[in-house]
Amino acid sequence: MRVLVQRVTSARVTVAGEVVGEITPATQGLLALVGVTHDDDPAKAQRLAEKLWQLRILDGEKSASDIGAPILVVSQFTLYGNTTKGRRPTWNAAAPGAVAEPLVDAFADALRALGAHVQTGAFGADMAVALVNDGPVTVQLEL
Structure with a gap:
């Protein structure tokens, strides 16, 4: 499981013209792009959720748990794209939807159980993700 985390001042996921998840510009938050192999x-989803919740990448070396920062979780199978050969990525390392979707949900649920305010994208949908990366700060988590 890989999580690409971006510190944001705002982020929004839109599907078919409708906002399905959002971090408003009132506070810092985290956009978590989640890939599953x-x-x-x-258990891995739980450990990564705990790591993200405690990760000190917000202003003043604070974590989301320190300030109650919102987290927007978006499934992202392309985190497991392989570009070592040719010009077309392969997605063999990405888990199929039937495996990945419950684990992305488990990751989001684990964050909620830790006390996080979590919104999500729509698994498998054609999503438009807009964000303002703050810093910019982008970190990859992996177990």
């Missing part, structure tokens, strides 16, 4: 499991 074949050997991931709910």
Whole structure:
């Protein structure tokens, strides 16, 4: 499981013209793009959620848990794209939707159980993600 985390001042996911998840510009937050591979499991989703919740990348070396920063979770199978050969990425390392969707949900649920205010994109949908990266700060988490 990979999580590409961006510190944001705002972020929004739109599907078919409708906003399905959003971090408003009133506060710093985290946009978490989540990729799942074949050997991931709910325990790994839990550990990554804990790591993200405690990650000190907000202003003043604070974590989302310190200030109650909102988190927008968006599934992103392309985090497992392989570009080592040719010009066309392969997606063999990405788990199929039937495996990935419950694990992305488990990640978001684990964050909520930790006390996070979490919104999500729509798994498998054609999503438009807009964000203002703050810093910019972008970090990849992986177990």
